[in-house]
């Protein structure tokens with residue numbers, strides 16, 4: 001396939017991942033093999049909606065050099081591992097998709113899928129944890145690919161999918177989400193759904209908060225409502241929550257003052273009474289990403305309630321990621 005066409009395939013896939021909710025913000029990345037020595041990959045920290053075909057980085061893994069206007073994704077090593085191990089692989093997608101991420105937190109103990117599903121996914125494996133962009137993460141993912149599996153769950157992080165073509169890679173991402181959602185639905189039934197719609201109180205709280213924090217929004221997904229009923233904070237199990245929100249999402253009473261305190265003390269998300277969660281980003285995109293993250297975090301937390309193992313991220317790793325993210329983010333926003 002021509003390089004020009006591959007570039008289009010990658011940028012289109014990036015936009016589709018965002019639209020289908022398989023990634024948020026600039027998380028995740030997409031690549032395609034160009035020839036025996038190079039692959040094209042999405043740049044680091046660039047918005048998928050704004051990424052043009054010419055923005056992609058052409059990466060040469062053998063000597064770790066690249067060409068293009070932007071730095072290649074910091075996870076290029078993971079993509080390189082897939083191309084190196086599998087001669088038939090031409091397209092690699094890394095997502096932060098909700099349900100597969102939730103399954104990846106506690107492993108395959110309770111995962112049920114058919115033989116056909118497993119085959120369609122090109123085999124599955126679980127990679128151990130490594131901080132984003134590190135050699136440890138690359139080592140863990142490489143070991144998981146080395147088992148022959150083409151769909152690899154990255155513990156506390158997301159998924160990486162290797163396939164022969166863009167179509168096959170995308171179908172695998174969607175099938176994986178369907179399989180994992182089916183498996184998560186079972187565990188979500190542990191917590192009952194809240195009764196009745198407390199719409200008036202929700203409006204009152206939001207309108208009050210928006211006077212000071214205009215980007216504030218409710219998050220009303222099933223998982224978020226279920227978690228709010230538990231009256232307890234949620235501890236980060238996934239890297240992207242640790243980065244953007246921090247180690248914990250607090251739970252506060254359904255009172256205007258309580259919600260206001262969360263935001264005035266620098267927080268950007270809180271579970272509120274039995275009403276759901278309120279988030280507030282620095283802009284509309286930021287708020288939307290927070291909505292996705294709080295929902296995903298609730299899906300993960302509900303699913304891991306049934307497992308006795310420790311499944312949260314370490315306090316140090318969470319604090320470090322949050323700090324790095326805040327620094328990087330403010331740098332990006334300031335140009």
Ligand SMILES: [Zn+2]
Nearest residue numbers: 027028157158
């Ligand atoms: Zn990632």
